[in-house]
Amino acid sequence: MSDATETNEPAEPTGGSAGARHVRVVLVDDHRMFRTGVQAEIGRTEETGVEVIGEAADVDQAVTVITATRPEVVLLDVHLPGGGGVEVLRRCAPLMSDAEQPVRFLALSVSDAAEDVIGVIRGGARGYVTKTITGTDLVNSIFRVQEGDAVFSPRLAGFVLDAFASTDAPPVDEDLDRLTQREREVLRLIARGYAYKEIAKQLFISVKTVESHVSAVLRKLQLSNRHELTRWATARRLV
Amino acid sequence: MRIRAQERAEVAAHVHDSVLHTLTLIQRNAESPNEVRRLARAQERDLRAWLYKPEGTGKDEADEPDTLAEAVRRSAAEVEDKHGVPIEVVIVGDCPLDDRIGAQMQAAREAMVNAAKYGGEGGAVQVYAEVEGKTVFVSVRDRGPGFDLDSIPADRMGVRESIIGRMERHGGTARLRAVPDGGTEVELEMERAEKTS
Numbered sequence: 001m002s003d004a005t006e007t008n009e010p011a012e013p014t015g016g017s018a019g020a021r022h023v024r025v026v027l028v029d030d031h032r033m034f035r036t037g038v039q040a041e042i043g044r045t046e047e048t049g050v051e052v053i054g055e056a057a058d059v060d061q062a063v064t065v066i067t068a069t070r071p072e073v074v075l076l077d078v079h080l081p082g083g084g085g086v087e088v089l090r091r092c093a094p095l096m097s098d099a100e101q102p103v104r105f106l107a108l109s110v111s112d113a114a115e116d117v118i119g120v121i122r123g124g125a126r127g128y129v130t131k132t133i134t135g136t137d138l139v140n141s142i143f144r145v146q147e148g149d150a151v152f153s154p155r156l157a158g159f160v161l162d163a164f165a166s167t168d169a170p171p172v173d174e175d176l177d178r179l180t181q182r183e184r185e186v187l188r189l190i191a192r193g194y195a196y197k198e199i200a201k202q203l204f205i206s207v208k209t210v211e212s213h214v215s216a217v218l219r220k221l222q223l224s225n226r227h228e229l230t231r232w233a234t235a236r237r238l239v
Numbered sequence: 240m241r242i243r244a245q246e247r248a249e250v251a252a253h254v255h256d257s258v259l260h261t262l263t264l265i266q267r268n269a270e271s272p273n274e275v276r277r278l279a280r281a282q283e284r285d286l287r288a289w290l291y292k293p294e295g296t297g298k299d300e301a302d303e304p305d306t307l308a309e310a311v312r313r314s315a316a317e318v319e320d321k322h323g324v325p326i327e328v329v330i331v332g333d334c335p336l337d338d339r340i341g342a343q344m345q346a347a348r349e350a351m352v353n354a355a356k357y358g359g360e361g362g363a364v365q366v367y368a369e370v371e372g373k374t375v376f377v378s379v380r381d382r383g384p385g386f387d388l389d390s391i392p393a394d395r396m397g398v399r400e401s402i403i404g405r406m407e408r409h410g411g412t413a414r415l416r417a418v419p420d421g422g423t424e425v426e427l428e429m430e431r432a433e434k435t436s
Contacts, residue, residue, distance in 0.1 A: 132325075134362075154365060158329035161369070165332065191329045193365030193380045198420050 023146045026054040026069060028062040028088065029077040029108070034131070038075065041135035048139045058082045063091045070101060072146050076125065078109035078116045085109075089123035096124050106145045108133075114159050121221050127151025149211045150218035157190035160221060176224040179217065186213045257285055277323040284316055307340060307375060308333040311368045314348040324359030326351060332370035337432040340375055342409040349401040350379040350425040358383025358423055373431045382422040402427075 022045075027035050035055050043052045054069045056062035059082030066074055066088075074092075078085045085107055089096075095103040107120040107128045117128050126145045129138065130153055141151040152160070164179045179187070182203075189199045196214075200207045261282040268274040304310040308330045315326040336344065347366070354364040358381025365380045398415065402425060406413040411429035418424050 132363075154327060154329045154367070158331050158367075161331045165371075188367075188369070191331065191369075192367040192378050192424075193327070194418075195420070198418065201420075 021049040021143060022051065023049060023073055023142055024051050024053045024069070024071045025142060026056065026062075026066055026071040026074045027052055028056045028066075028074060028080065028085075030057045030080055031077075032057070034077075038138075042139050042142070048135075050139055050142060059084070059087045059091070062088045066092055066095065066103060070095070071103060073142050074103060074105045075108050075142070076105050076120070078107055078111055078120055085120050085125070086123045089120065089125060093124065102148075104145050104148070106141060106151060108138075117156055117159055118163070118221070121156070121218065124222070126218065128156045129153045130155065144211070148215075150214045152187070152190050152214060152217075154191045154193055157187040160217060161187050161191065164220075176220050179220065183213050183217050186210055187217060190214075253289060257282060257289075273323045277320060280323075280325055281316075281320055284319070304336065306333050306335055307344070307368060307370060310336060310341075310344045311347065311366065311377070314344065314351060315366055318348065318351040318355050322352070322355035322359060324355040325363040326355070326366055327363050328366045328368075330368045334370045334375065334431060339409045339411065339429050339432055342405055343375060343377060343411055343427050343429040346402045346405045346413060346427055347377045347379060349398075349405075350377075350427070353398060353402075354379050354381035354383070354423070354425075357381070358385075360384075361422060375429050375431060377427040378424055379427075380418065380422060380424040382418075385417045385421055385423050 027038055029035050029038075035057075039052050039055075042048050042050045045051045053071055054065040056065045059080055062074075062076075062080070074088075076085045076088060080088065085105075089105060092103060092105075096105070105120075105125040107117075107125040108131060109116060109120075109128070110131045111117075121128060126148070127141060127150050129141055129151060133141070133153075144151050160179075161184065164177075185203060186199055189202060194202065196207050196210045199210045203210075261278055264278050265275050268278065304313050311330060312328055315328045318324075319326045334340070347368075351364060351366060358364065361382030361384075363382075366377070367380075368375070368377045403413045403415075406427055406429065409429065411427065413428075414426040416424055416426070
């Protein structure tokens with residue numbers, strides 16, 4: 001079974017030889033050195049399939065560049081002059097929900113503070129990764145987001161488990177306020193450092209199914225009104 | 240205004256003592272990538288702890304940890320420093336330490352040392368700790384070459400004694416396994432002592 005699912009898996013392209021895949025990306029980060037580094041690491045289009053079509057260093061610039069270039073994916077720094085990544089998300093909301101050509105956001109940050117992470121996710125970002133991520137993993141995450149899937153770092157998975165675990169109050173909305181057993185298992189493996197492909201093997205499900213569980217969790221994270229989510233994120237400034 | 244000035248002074252003092260000091264050391268050790276990496280990582284950790292520490296829990300290095308989360312972070316930091324391999328820590332929930340959990344923490348530390356020593360070449364070591372009801376679960380995962388428990392070389396007998404033996408003596412379980420795509424994972428599970436619930 002595992003052999004069959006592995007070879008039939010179209011959703012897990014292996015780094016390097018990009019073949020047909022291609023994505024247009026805008027980099028938003030106020031550190032020029034960091035933008036240069038990311039560009040050097042992932043921006044060799046013929047190898048990675050990633051084409052960096054614009055850069056911005058603050059909120060106003062970001063909104064202008066994103067509106068003008070309509071990238072498929074924006075790599076968005078959480079801490080940004082002019083209101084932070086959350087403000088960019090707020091002002092780009094119409095572009096995110098565009099049915100024809102949606103702009104999707106992947107948050108990238110050095111910060112591990114819970115309120116930052118939860119803030120950008122609830123602002124509409126499709127994922128969150130830390131700046132220590134390797135180039136290959138970042139490229140794969142960008143393509144995942146381009147396809148509309150969600151990307152969770154181990155730490156984000158840990159936050160979510162924590163936020164949904166403290167269930168003293170009964171849920172207001174059963175569908176949004178609870179994680180299913182399967183979603184919990186998937187998050188736990190992400191928190192333990194497993195890649196989607198490894199999670200699929202471990203749970204005997206396909207990578208597509210892993211992706212749909214993660215997307216479902218992302219949706220709950222964005223829409224749930226669990227007061228734990230907001231209260232928890234601000235009350236605990238955990239590393 | 241007074242408070243502002245005090246804060247500023249505190250920030251300046253911290254930056255001076257730690258960050259500038261580390262930058263100087265990095266320049267001096269520019270020829271040794273491992274040392275540079277270790278210095279940068281230790282400084283990063285220190286700065287994060289300082290920036291994001293929950294208010295009122297400013298613990299000194301010398302204080303013994305009293306909770307699971309503190310103990311796991313402490314061990315990870317020490318192993319990271321000693322072996323120069325980054326250790327990513329994710330913790331869900333927390334609980335006070337008791338004898339059993341203390342033993343589990345020692346086993347976890349041993350697993351981190353092993354992961355850093357034998358699996359650190361493959362990249363960061365991932366540590367996950369979770370408290371669910373009375374059960375404390377810890378996993379330590381590396382992306383090294385992996386190994387077979389039946390053919391552990393003599394110098395790795397530590398695994399059997401200090402990880403598996405220690406867990407079992409305290410009524411817990413330890414499981415070592417090869418991860419599908421490479422690396423080794425150690426899983427440690429322990430029930431908390433009765434009195435706390």
